[in-house]
Amino acid sequence: MSPAQSAKPASHAKSAELFARAQKVLAGGVSSEFRKASVPHPLFYEHGQGARITDVDGNEYLDFTLSQGPLILGHSHPEVLATVAEHSARGQLFAGQHLAELELAETLQRLIPCAELMRFSLSGSESDHCAWRLARAITGRPRILRFEGHYHGWFDPVAQAISGSDEAALGPRAAPTPVPWTKGLPPRIQDEIVTLPWNDLALVEQTLAARGSEIAAITTEPVMCNNGCIEPAPGYLAGLRALCDRYGCLLIFDEVITGFRMGLGGAQKRYGVTPDLAIFGKAMASGYPISVLCGTRTAMDLITRGEVIHAGTMNSGNPSVAAAIATIAVLERERVPERLERLGQRLAAGLRAAATETGKPLLVQGPGAMLHCGFTALSAVRDLRGCISYDKGRYAAFLRGMHERGIRLIGRGLWYISNAHSEADIDRAIATAREVLRGV
Ligand SMILES: Cc1ncc(COP(=O)(O)O)c(C=O)c1O
Known part of the structure; x- marks a missing residue:
């Protein structure tokens, strides 16, 4: 040693x-x-x-x-840097279609169970945001159910404090008090979110029984990486899947940390639970700015048809796509x-x-x-x-x-x-x- x-x-x-x-x-x-x-x-x-x-x-x-x-x-990593240099030499951003983007999407489709269709953005926060917009549009319901201590980026309306210093401040388990992380949030923002403690299926079931018709989606890190790195209790993710199916809401996995670290198919493949939508970022491209919102063909349909808008000048730029291709190639080849x-x-x-x-x-x-x-x-x-x-x-x-x-x-x-x-x-x-x- x-x-x-x-x-x-x-x-x-x-x-x-x-x-x-x-x-x-x-x-x-x-x-x-x-x-x-x-x-x-x-x-x-x-x-x-x-x-x-x-x-x-x-x-x-x-x-x-x-x-x-x-x-x-x-x-x-030399292979990542070399691939980025090679692709960048042909231009940095086409803001149009290119073969490398297509190949990256095909690779992700092969690896990630829920990834029938996808869209690239620059950061996890953006892809998370797009997922909730899509869930609201699909269901016509206003609220997203999320969990205490999970982090889904810094945008409104999920800018809630992700750590707690005393339990009283978190409020009762069945109806926690969301603590804003920042000033400047729109006044009614908390109406868009329902927050619960994680890993407690009975509480989710109780909440959906009472308010299921308001909930567009359940959004969760499949492992609570942002606090305690806590794995789901046995059956918890499958239980969330079943409840979403019963109450007609979407299941969204935020795989920004678990993605590629817990296997090339993400935590969804590892735990054998397929969400409707998932977000990947971070490790996907070794630090170059790219994230992906992927989902089933059905869940992505409103984006396909242009009824839910997703856009971005910088999306799928050459260096980031190249970095993702090289990173995933090494991850696969070297297990x-x-x-x-x-x-x-x-x-x-x-x-x-x-x-x-x-x-x-x-x-x-x-x-x-x-x-x-x-x-x-x-x-x-x-x-x-x-x-x-x-x-x-x-x-x-x-x-x-x-x-x-x-x-x-x-x-x-x-x-x-x-x-x-x-x-x-x-x-x-x-x-x-x-x-x-x-x-x-
Ligand atoms: C689980 C999770 N989701 C979303 C995000 C936001 O990603 P980004 O910082 O790329 O916007 C993070 C960032 O740490 C994260 O850990």
Whole structure:
């Protein structure tokens, strides 16, 4: 097992100077709210290669953030970069049809169970938004049922806080109080959404029995990756499918994180439950901007006929399509999802052993290619209300300790693994965690 890198006082002087400059020109110094949470402050990066990223002060980190997930093959994968360069040399954006887009769509149709028809956009948020518009148009119903702690992008009306600090603020389980994530939402926006705790089929059934005629769709991450990386209880997804069929609403899987990580057919193939619509993004193109809304021929019909509008000047641009083609080719050829799962299980087992050895209540959950770590006395967490038990201050101290020893983690406890990580990298992370855990 490789030893943990010892903590040395890293300098972030250049980053600090650039961040001060950035605050004068970028609002808050960043281009996405999530980037503010970095330690010790948002850092400036210069170079990413494989599983490693280097900041402008020359500090190298073993990267388990993978830029919030997309870099499933690691930074700067040569085949991805070469394919992007080759396609880009013919032009960057045709805003018209091209063969590569068609080939990508045919590949996705072959791999993803629900993907009879599809449309490309740039981000997960956009494709999610289009799915709800479509569901409302198909059913003529106004509301979407969603779950506490799931993230479906930053657009109205799903801009709800995705973490909770106390259960009282979340309201009663059967009728939670949605907490807006942002100011500036339209006044009646909360009327468009019904929110429930996740993994509780009885509550969904009760809600549909009372309000089924108002609900256009149930939208869910098939694994609750954005809080606790919680897998669905046995039968839960199949139960949602059956309830949607009974009450005439659509089932939408937000596979922006699970897609390609849990297998090339997504979580829907893995769990054997086919939704009407699904959204993929992130890992699909190794960090180039592309997402896809796909669905059954029936569910996509109103878009086919132009009665529900989906558009976008930049959609299916050459570099993004090329990146998706190359990424999926490598994922298939090298059976990457299987390898990520094995590495993830090795990481989870090692972190659990380190927690036991050091006597720290670290709970590790998740299917492997992505995992969640957090400090709680609970032996399992199955919804957002359980996530409230996580000691965020303690995780922040753990994260700082890891960062000081050259391991880059996401603040919310989610770890992503790429095909560029070696077994030695995983073992180094475990050894480092053992050392840091002793001190937290
Ligand atoms: C499950 C899920 N859906 C949607 C999104 C939004 O995707 P994007 O950031 O590409 O808009 C995210 C982003 O993290 C996500 O995790």
